[in-house]
Amino acid sequence: MNLTVTDVRLTPVLIADPPLLNTQGVHQPYTPRLVVEVVTADGVTGVGETYGDTKYLELARPFAEKLKGRRVSDLNGLFTLADEVAVDASRVSEAVDVGGLRGVQTADKLRLSVVSGFEVACLDALGKSLGLPVHALLGGKVRDAVEYSAYLFYKWAEHPAGVRAERDDWGAALDPAGVVEQARKFKERYGFSSFKLKGGVFPPDEEIAAVRALAEAFPGHPLRLDPNGAWSVATSLKVAGDLGDVLEYLEDPALGTPAMAEVAERTGVPLATNMCVTTFAEIREAFTRGAVQVVLSDHHYWGGLRNTQQLAAVCRTFGVGVSMHSNTHLGISLAAMTHVAATVPGLHHACDSHYPWQSEDVLTERLVFENGAVRVPDAPGLGVELDRDRLAALHRRWLDDDGTLRDRDDAAAMRIADPEWVTPAMPRW
Numbered sequence: 001m002n003l004t005v006t007d008v009r010l011t012p013v014l015i016a017d018p019p020l021l022n023t024q025g026v027h028q029p030y031t032p033r034l035v036v037e038v039v040t041a042d043g044v045t046g047v048g049e050t051y052g053d054t055k056y057l058e059l060a061r062p063f064a065e066k067l068k069g070r071r072v073s074d075l076n077g078l079f080t081l082a083d084e085v086a087v088d089a090s091r092v093s094e095a096v097d098v099g100g101l102r103g104v105q106t107a108d109k110l111r112l113s114v115v116s117g118f119e120v121a122c123l124d125a126l127g128k129s130l131g132l133p134v135h136a137l138l139g140g141k142v143r144d145a146v147e148y149s150a151y152l153f154y155k156w157a158e159h160p161a162g163v164r165a166e167r168d169d170w171g172a173a174l175d176p177a178g179v180v181e182q183a184r185k186f187k188e189r190y191g192f193s194s195f196k197l198k199g200g201v202f203p204p205d206e207e208i209a210a211v212r213a214l215a216e217a218f219p220g221h222p223l224r225l226d227p228n229g230a231w232s233v234a235t236s237l238k239v240a241g242d243l244g245d246v247l248e249y250l251e252d253p254a255l256g257t258p259a260m261a262e263v264a265e266r267t268g269v270p271l272a273t274n275m276c277v278t279t280f281a282e283i284r285e286a287f288t289r290g291a292v293q294v295v296l297s298d299h300h301y302w303g304g305l306r307n308t309q310q311l312a313a314v315c316r317t318f319g320v321g322v323s324m325h326s327n328t329h330l331g332i333s334l335a336a337m338t339h340v341a342a343t344v345p346g347l348h349h350a351c352d353s354h355y356p357w358q359s360e361d362v363l364t365e366r367l368v369f370e371n372g373a374v375r376v377p378d379a380p381g382l383g384v385e386l387d388r389d390r391l392a393a394l395h396r397r398w399l400d401d402d403g404t405l406r407d408r409d410d411a412a413a414m415r416i417a418d419p420e421w422v423t424p425a426m427p428r429w
């Protein structure tokens, strides 16, 4: 068996995204992703996926060149390789990523986000070469299915008039009734029984009312609210006080570890984060201050599936829960998330996934949610297959774009509907 990488293919794509609202603005009609393929000397192809914005592509290209000649089994070596790829300082001059949705932006985190796509592709190729599923390469699954939560968003019925976009059949959700209706659809279509509402969009009282309406419509179901740090400590405490009886956890109510620690100290409602603990370096302060009770891992920015397992082990050591964060992603990443989640003992919270919002994929067969869960694939590698025609079509869309959609910008999308829109100063409420 020859596991040497002889070729690496990078295919940026633009995939359709509905008009989902968050505190920074609204999703653009298409969002960039990068599909990574590694090919071994034996002709085995492994596939991975990560962010597709320009700053990631700029790193992925030299990284791909360096990977050639190495073995797909050399997973630790990926981090050494990544250290050799220079990050343009202007790419990390902002303190926060995606207008603040993914926490601090550092050169390391950028590199790790790129490594993750290659790590998954290498694991896929290795698994296919050995005839083993990725979860077996990670030590073996401890469950046969991974539970996901319905990721509810405030949402317009459609993208602004005149903007090229794909239509969706979810309708608008701009008030409590709309949110409950969306949740019903999620439950009907996918069987989800946990619900997360992306907040930070409307004044907190409106979002409290929406969560109350969910609690009434779905009694006993785990509920979460995530305003992406849009609230002050006082507002966070008010929301925790009003919703404490129905929330599984409150996600990033306030921005940064000190503010989260202050909230945590004064409420019994567990706090989750994908914003103040997003790197290993951020763990110590957050855990010693008791700022978070659940970390939402994301194999993309934590640097892959094996780093996700390490994060889970650290969380376990400190008695902190673990679950998963999600951005817009394709089926490749859902498969990767499912494999790693299957290996993590003590995963007590349903994972987030944007996948139901994605009408487009690059796989021959979409992954399916049954009773809110994805069965852990047992076929070799990730257990998914690329549909090359779909991949080519979505790449064509990326090629045809004049550059406006190649870098995610939720504030720019919002300005099309509201030219006065500026990224809100935090805390917003």
Ligand SMILES: O=C([O-])C(=O)C[C@H](O)[C@@H](O)C(=O)[O-]
Pocket: 020, 021, 022, 101, 102, 198, 226, 228, 274, 325, 326, 327, 328
């Ligand atoms: O905090 C989170 O869960 C996210 O930031 C997830 C996504 O980025 C979501 O907010 C989005 O895409 O609008």
Ligand SMILES: [Mg+2]
Pocket: 226, 228, 251, 252, 273, 274, 275, 325
């Ligand atoms: Mg979050």
